[in-house]
Amino acid sequence: MRCVAQFEVGYTGYLDHELRVSGPLPGFAREPAQLIAAYRAMTSARAFDRKAINLQRTGQLGTFASCLGEEAIAIAVGLAMRPEDVLLPMYRHHGAYLSRGVRMAELLAYWGGDERGMDFQSVREDFAVAVPIATQATHAVGVGYAFKYRNEPRVAVCVLGDGATSKGDFYEAINAAGVWELPVVFVVANNLWAISVPRPLQSRAQTLAQKAVAAGFEGEQVDGNDYIAVRDRLDQALERARSGQGPSLIEALTYRMGDHTTADDSRRYRSAEEVEAWRRRDPLDRLRSYLLQSGAWTEADDEALQAECQEEADQAAQIYLERPPQSPTSMFDYLYERLPRAYAEQRKALAGPSDD
Amino acid sequence: MPEMTLVGGVNAALAYEMAADDRVLVFGEDIGVNGGVFRATEGLQQRFGPARVIDTPLAEGLIAGMAVGLAAQGLRPVAEIQFMGFSYPTLDQLISHASRLRNRTRGRLTCPLVLRAPFGGGIHAPEHHSESTEALYAHIPGLRVVIPSSPARAYGLLLGAIRDPDPVVFLEPKRIYRLTKQEVADDGEAMPLDVCFVVRDGTDITLVTWGAMIHETLQAAEQLATKGISAEVIDVATLRPLDIETILESVAKTGRCVIIHEAPRSGGFGAEIAAVVAEHGLLNLLAPIARVTGYDTIMPLLKLEQHYLPSVERIMDTVYKTMEFA
Numbered sequence A: 001m002r003c004v005a006q007f008e009v010g011y012t013g014y015l016d017h018e019l020r021v022s023g024p025l026p027g028f029a030r031e032p033a034q035l036i037a038a039y040r041a042m043t044s045a046r047a048f049d050r051k052a053i054n055l056q057r058t059g060q061l062g063t064f065a066s067c068l069g070e071e072a073i074a075i076a077v078g079l080a081m082r083p084e085d086v087l088l089p090m091y092r093h094h095g096a097y098l099s100r101g102v103r104m105a106e107l108l109a110y111w112g113g114d115e116r117g118m119d120f121q122s123v124r125e126d127f128a129v130a131v132p133i134a135t136q137a138t139h140a141v142g143v144g145y146a147f148k149y150r151n152e153p154r155v156a157v158c159v160l161g162d163g164a165t166s167k168g169d170f171y172e173a174i175n176a177a178g179v180w181e182l183p184v185v186f187v188v189a190n191n192l193w194a195i196s197v198p199r200p201l202q203s204r205a206q207t208l209a210q211k212a213v214a215a216g217f218e219g220e221q222v223d224g225n226d227y228i229a230v231r232d233r234l235d236q237a238l239e240r241a242r243s244g245q246g247p248s249l250i251e252a253l254t255y256r257m258g259d260h261t262t263a264d265d266s267r268r269y270r271s272a273e274e275v276e277a278w279r280r281r282d283p284l285d286r287l288r289s290y291l292l293q294s295g296a297w298t299e300a301d302d303e304a305l306q307a308e309c310q311e312e313a314d315q316a317a318q319i320y321l322e323r324p325p326q327s328p329t330s331m332f333d334y335l336y337e338r339l340p341r342a343y344a345e346q347r348k349a350l351a352g353p354s355d356d
Numbered sequence B: 001m002p003e004m005t006l007v008g009g010v011n012a013a014l015a016y017e018m019a020a021d022d023r024v025l026v027f028g029e030d031i032g033v034n035g036g037v038f039r040a041t042e043g044l045q046q047r048f049g050p051a052r053v054i055d056t057p058l059a060e061g062l063i064a065g066m067a068v069g070l071a072a073q074g075l076r077p078v079a080e081i082q083f084m085g086f087s088y089p090t091l092d093q094l095i096s097h098a099s100r101l102r103n104r105t106r107g108r109l110t111c112p113l114v115l116r117a118p119f120g121g122g123i124h125a126p127e128h129h130s131e132s133t134e135a136l137y138a139h140i141p142g143l144r145v146v147i148p149s150s151p152a153r154a155y156g157l158l159l160g161a162i163r164d165p166d167p168v169v170f171l172e173p174k175r176i177y178r179l180t181k182q183e184v185a186d187d188g189e190a191m192p193l194d195v196c197f198v199v200r201d202g203t204d205i206t207l208v209t210w211g212a213m214i215h216e217t218l219q220a221a222e223q224l225a226t227k228g229i230s231a232e233v234i235d236v237a238t239l240r241p242l243d244i245e246t247i248l249e250s251v252a253k254t255g256r257c258v259i260i261h262e263a264p265r266s267g268g269f270g271a272e273i274a275a276v277v278a279e280h281g282l283l284n285l286l287a288p289i290a291r292v293t294g295y296d297t298i299m300p301l302l303k304l305e306q307h308y309l310p311s312v313e314r315i316m317d318t319v320y321k322t323m324e325f326a
């Protein structure tokens, strides 16, 4: 038998959890201001997360999916994209929205059970979170096709989990993106768990990145807890997509440090030792230590930032909590552009005699 | 005026709207060079190019999902599913996204897509090619479900569906794709969605149907007329949202209502119509509402399909029984 095709899957990591740097750093990482901006965004996203969990625990928010431990991916996605690009996220990486200009109070509204939360006042073309796993992957194909059809230098960025890569939607989407060479970047946040199911039970494949190979384009792995690596590889993938060189898949290796959601208890299925081992790889600690070590950041700076982010999250919560609720009849008002006559009676029944 | 078949009406509407609006993209399996297995998209790729008339990979979930993405971007995707029997992977996208995109973003994103699929039995097709599962789609809030039953309505309703700002599932009764020809002006005039069409006036009984069964129902009405029974025939055309006024008005006039559909009886869309007539028109009824439908069985393969499909005789028998009530 002769070999008819051969593939490689690359891995990129610049800064590991013991602060060892490998290879020359990409340009942006040599500018402290850029890394500080990313660190600020990650810290802010974590403060948001903490606030959301507190609100849920005190009965003021619905079930919430924490991003704890995956902030490097979320923020790299948000900062690498241009405003005119379109984000198609799953439900976990709040920092991606936040660093694109979505307000914390908007996200809290959504997770608090108010549809207005996904009516972002900025990035109006970004998709709402996809709850049914991997269903946003084929939307990204449509969005990418629209960009290509209109000859616009824009990119669709689709974020999915490791579990999502087992679904047909994922395979169907990467396959079509390959066929049409679409400007789509698929980011797989491989946090090693899909609720209680560990990564080896999702797929026998050595990497999830290599699934892209079957779709005819490159897949690669990055250290998902190393902001510099994720951002660098995303920059490259976005540039390729923007300049007509087609889709990419980036598998970012990370860890879900918290429970799956506030409704989950991960002690049922994974060990404290495993969680502890990953705590030492925390993406925020890593970037903070690196910045402190480099002298571009001080403990005093850090204390001030923590306070600032706490304050920002508190204020967002206040705005969220003080917003008057929607009227019950709003459930009818966005079903169709104009409410069909067939619905009039039901809407009236809900509104009651006093209302319209 | 050109003479058109029903499938010709579909083709003419697609061509008209593609020429008028470059946001319209048509895609699906074998719809390009081959013009679709029923030739509904014949000639479109030659005329509008492969960027607008797209042969997709063989994946229905993809077709529906990409339609959502395109629609959210302001394009006007018209996707073809080759047969209704292969449309079920699209249900996830229709239920989870297309129907609720506007609602879950409070109008920020919208989903003006059309998903076309041929449906129904009676063409001696293989397994999975003959079912009528329109009720599955008609159960989804936020969608429109539109079914043409004549060449003119195929043309006019498809234009209406493409121009509609919300998602439309457009189901084409393939048994009558080429059954009749009709003069249809190719003038880009859309017909209204959300309304039923009274296709035959009558005074004694209301026959409510849609899709290919229009054909048997009109034949039955014709024969009933020779027996002195004047039947009014309503083509529902849009199942969701349902135009109950037109049906209730007719029943108020006739006092009798028979609903005819190919799909299985239990939980079929006829049940919804019967419920609405009972809720709002019971006091006008002179006889119980009756249904003539497919049986609650698996659609048989081609040797037995004629026994499954409602026939002119079954419709007439039911009408006679309904007329017996004083």
Ligand SMILES: Cc1ncc(C[n+]2csc(CCOP(=O)(O)OP(=O)(O)O)c2C)c(N)n1
Residues within 6 Å of the ligand: A092, A131, A132, A133, A160, A161, A162, A163, A164, A165, A191, A193, A194, A195, A256, A260
């Ligand atoms: C289609 C579908 N099946 C099941 C669920 C329930 N569910 C929610 S999250 C989840 C695990 C997803 O794992 P992964 O894709 O790895 O993302 P993660 O939550 O780990 O970030 C499951 C099974 C769902 N939301 N959608």
Ligand SMILES: [Mg+2]
Residues within 6 Å of the ligand: A161, A162, A163, A189, A190, A191, A192, A193, A194, A195
């Ligand atoms: Mg996971």
